[in-house]
Amino acid sequence: MMKKLVLSCMSLLMFCSPVWAGRDTLVQVSTIDALLGGLYDGTLSIEELRRDGDFGIGTFDRLNGEMMLVDGVVYRIRSDGGVDVVSGTETTPFAAVTFFDAELQRQIPANTDFKGFQQWLDDLLPNPNLFYAIRIEGRFRFMKTRSVPAQTKPYPALAEVARHQPEFEFKDVEGVIVGYRSPAFVKGIGVPGYHLHFLTSDHRAGGHILAFTVQQASVRTDQTNEILLRLPDSSAFSGADLGKDRSVELKQVEQH
Incomplete structure (x- = not known):
């Protein structure tokens, strides 16, 4: 429920x-x-x-x-x-x-890396305190991703899982990137900043993005002013310690 x-x-x-x-x-x-x-x-x-x-x-x-x-x-x-x-x-x-309805579309400068892309798009997006769905399509000189294997109980914390996650590297690869830029105030609820996943154009590989360099790609964004949370009504959720500051763990998980 x-x-x-x-x-x-x-x-x-x-x-x-x-x-x-x-x-x-x-x-x-x-x-x-x-x-x-x-x-x-x-x-x-x-x-x-x-x-x-x-x-x-x-x-x-x-x-x-x-x-x-x-x-x-x-x-x-x-x-x-x-x-x-x-x-x-x-x-x-x-x-x-x-539901993605593009409002802004731009060509990303060639050779832009993941960090540079975030700075570049931050300058284009009008409001740092709203949510933006992001879709990027094109070719990348380099792409680094990771995925995670299914876990068994008792479940380890996600930061521990991330220490042993498989990582994948691609060169000269086409595909689509999907994800969000979320405002800083969602910490604890969502992922502040950029959270992006990648899928190759042949739908045979991808993962959570750790790094990339653009060869030729365009970005479309969709501004979103409302968030709806579907919270679990479970004993595990009711017993979870959600008051703990996990920002350091989140940084470890998102960047490694």
Whole structure:
């Protein structure tokens, strides 16, 4: 059972009946601190998740791979580097999805690396305190990604899992990047800053992005003013220590 919490610029509301998102809503399942703390059991089906968006990222039950939702299709980038199309009966413990409607489009300067891209796009996006869905398509001189294997109970913390995660490197590769730039105030709930996943154009490889260098690519963004949280109504979630500051753990997980 899931609880729904809607955060918008005007209100903070709790809903006890089903709430389905509009096209301009970012829908997130659980919180990043819950995932960092080892809450990997899936709580929402992929079928239900796809009602909330056609675009997004996340993971799967037991932390079984990296999720990409692109053009309404859900892909799993496995820990062995391969890719599966995921059925609606599987579940997710953490994901963020929306309906992507591009508002801004730009060509990314050639040879821009991941850090340079963030600085470049920050200068283009008008509001640092709103959410932006990001879609990049093109060719990359270099791409470095990682994925995570399915875990068994008792689950280790995500920072421990990340120390042993498989990493993948690609050269002269085409593909699509999907993800978000989130404002600083979401710490503990979401991932502040940039959180991006990659899928090759042949849908055979990808992962959570650690580094890249652009050869020729364009970016499209979709500004989102509202976030809806689907929080687990479970004993694991109710017993989790979500008051702990996990910002150092998040930095370790996102950058390594």
